Amino acid sequence: MTPEEILKGLFDETLVGNAPAVLELTNAGLGMGMGPETLLFEALIPSLEEVGARFERGDFFVPEMLIAGRAMSGALEVLRPLLAATGAQTVGKFLMGTVKGDVHDIGKNLVNIMLEGAGFEVIDLGVQVAPEKFVAAIEEHSPDIVGFSAFLTTTMPMFKANINALEKAGLRDKVIVMVGGAPVTQEYANASTAVRRAKELLQKRCSMVNA
Ligand code: B12
Known part of the structure; x- marks a missing residue:
């Protein structure tokens, strides 16, 4: 198989949610020396974008999105140690969660992997995280x-609700807040940008504290 065939196969099999084939192709690609980022950004993520586009057109329904998502998550588990294996030392603590009312977690999990790879200690609160839970976790872990x-336009208002809850608990000035997910602007909606921004924000805050 050529690298092109691997990428095309990964795209097509993720699209139809064929998890075993996606796993096999991921392993085959890695075995051929293809980079984990190539498999992710040139096949797996574009395929899920196509799944979303088909869902929007009414060609795909929730079950198709679900099996495609599962196929992608399986591949992500194989890629995880490779993406995270930089051996970087801890640069900061990152508390992450999908907001209340939202169950999408693939993008969040990918960002977590990249953050871990860049040396962040990541505490993942999972999905459907209520504002009170974020507040309690910030108090417990001091990220x-x-x-x-x-991931939904209907759950994006939870960003504001969470920030309000942080303000009410007197925590807003103690943490940097980052938001992301499919409907959030391109500038933030990318795992590698997320890591760069996280480091920049942390540096800025440290220099403010030390000034
Ligand atoms: C898979 C999927 C599902 C799966 C989720 C499985 C899972 N475990 O996550 C299931 C089937 C459960 C699902 C359900 C629904 N879904 Co859905 N889903 C998708 C799909 C196809 C892919 C999402 C994905 O994983 N993408 C791949 C990842 C890697 O990319 P990403 O999510 O954009 O993440 C990147 C960035 O956003 C960023 N990022 C993510 N989080 C964070 C956090 C921070 C802090 C930062 C800095 C960055 C960051 O980094 C990531 C990596 O680059 C999208 C289509 C799309 N175009 O996104 C629809 C999509 C998000 N879903 C949609 C809808 C409508 C729904 C449902 C309401 C459908 C229904 N009628 O029931 C439900 C809602 C359920 C709920 N309450 O949450 C719509 C949302 C439309 C909108 N604007 O509101 C989309 C856009 C599809 C569409 N085009 O219509 N879905």
Whole structure:
């Protein structure tokens, strides 16, 4: 198989949610020396974008989205150690969760993997995280950054609700807040940008504290 065939196969099999084939192709690609980022950004993620486009057109329904998502998550588990294996030392603590009312977690999990790879200690609160739970976790773990992930236009208002809850608990000035997810602007909606921004924000905050 050529690298092109691997990428095309990965795209097509993710699209139809064929998890075993996606796993096999992921392993085959890696075995051929293809980079994990190539498999992710040139096949797996574009395929899920196509799934979303088909859903929007009414060609796909929730079950198709679900099996495609599962196929992608399976591949992500194989890629996880490779994406995270940089051996970087801890640069900060990142608390992450998908907001209340939202169950999408693939993007969040990918960002977590990239953050871990860049040396962040990541505490993942999972999905459907209520504002009170974010507040309690910030009090417990004292993270440098808290990340809210949302994938629906209907759950994006939870960003504001979470920030209000942080303000009410007197925590807003203690943490940097980052938001992301499919409906959030391109500038933030990318795992590698997320890592770069996280580091920049942390540096800025440290220099403010030390000034
Ligand atoms: C898979 C999927 C599902 C799966 C989720 C499985 C799972 N475990 O996550 C299931 C089937 C459960 C699902 C359900 C629904 N879904 Co859905 N889903 C998708 C799909 C196809 C892919 C999402 C995905 O994983 N993408 C791949 C990842 C890697 O990319 P990403 O999510 O954009 O993540 C990147 C960035 O956003 C960023 N990022 C993510 N989080 C964070 C956090 C921070 C802090 C930062 C800095 C960055 C960051 O980094 C990531 C990596 O680059 C999208 C289509 C799309 N175009 O996104 C629809 C989509 C998000 N879903 C949609 C809808 C409508 C629904 C449902 C309401 C459908 C229904 N009628 O029931 C339900 C809602 C359920 C709920 N309450 O949450 C719509 C949302 C439309 C909108 N604007 O509101 C979309 C856009 C499809 C569409 N085009 O219509 N879905």
